[in-house]
Amino acid sequence: MTIAIIGAGLGGLALARVLHVNGIESVVHEREAARDARGQGGMLDIHSGQPALREAGLIDGFHAIARGEGQDMKLLEPDGTLLLEEDTPDDAPLLRPEVDRADLRDLLLDSLPEGTVRWGRAYESAENGVVRFADGGSATYDLLVGADGANSRVRALLTDARPAHLGQNYVEIGIPDIDRTHPDLAAMVGRGTYWVLGDGKSLAAQRNGDGRVRIGVSFHHTAEDWFETSGIPFGDPAAARARLIELLPGWDARILALIEACDDTVVPRSVHTLPIGLTWESAPDVTLLGDAAHLMPPTGEGANMALLDGARLGLELAAHPDDFPTAVKAYEREMFERTGAAARMSARVQELLTAPDAARKMLAFFQPD
Known part of the structure; x- marks a missing residue:
């Protein structure tokens, strides 16, 4: 049974790693020419996504690259009034540490067997168990996983929704x-x-x-x-x-x-x-994870949800290695509920960030009565 993952972002790599840990191989097709073809962005607040790294056997490696002091925060009004300052003790648990996205991606990439990621493979289309790439190449699959981000092209196989x-x-x-x-x-x-x-x-x-x-x-x-x-x-x-x-x-x-x-x-x-609570009718041979499935406001949940998506899908596939449709349905049920709740919370935080007197409203959010 061939699992083709489109996109070597955090979610796609987490899926490949959890599958590998459970004795199932997959292939990750990535449009970038190499792992260092472009910058990977800044820091990520990894909290609810940590269980995914445990399932991947990478939690110790994560702790080695995470920055506990990155949990420090200052909140100010435009006139310079300091409303909140939180300093993290050196011995504080790593509940919401910051980690460089590139370092986390490297941790996942280095955990995979050589050849798992095929670089320079830009997804073009998929039909009847064959995925085609922009360079004219193709590959067969029994399950196609769209982990290709906000502008996912795989998404169109399941829904007409667009960001x-x-x-x-x-x-x-x-x-x-x-x-x-x-x-x-x-x-x-x-x-x-x-x-x-x-x-x-x-x-x-x-x-x-x-x-x-x-x-x-x-x-x-x-x-x-x-x-x-x-x-x-x-x-x-x-x-x-x-x-x-x-x-x-x-x-x-x-x-x-x-x-x-x-x-x-x-x-x-x-x-x-994407619309909050987006769902689709389950298909036996294709599914989505990460921003391809539930792009939400940038309030700190996206990367965590992507890691969890990859781990949960990997575990379901490991539990049903000969029945991908059942595994996909079980994964999507859990994913829809979990990420719907995360999207609603993200929308609430986004609303606070954009409201009049946003700083005071966020102070109340961080320090509720």
């Missing part, structure tokens, strides 16, 4: 080697996440494992084409930073100094989500 713009656009910027280049700003940000929430605008700065502070400046309640009218000249990084500061009138100078100190990485990004 919709959430009304949020953000600009990704960052400060490299902040401890050496800007020690004052490094102390201000701290060891973890630094959040500034205003009325319809926010800034999130996060310490990465390589010494870079990754910053996202978000503009809520904006249209999908907002970047075209924002006046941000993305081809001129210095002017783009200046325009970002103009778009944050009244913000404290110490917060704006973070933007001024950034390097020339200025990337526009739009936020999209």
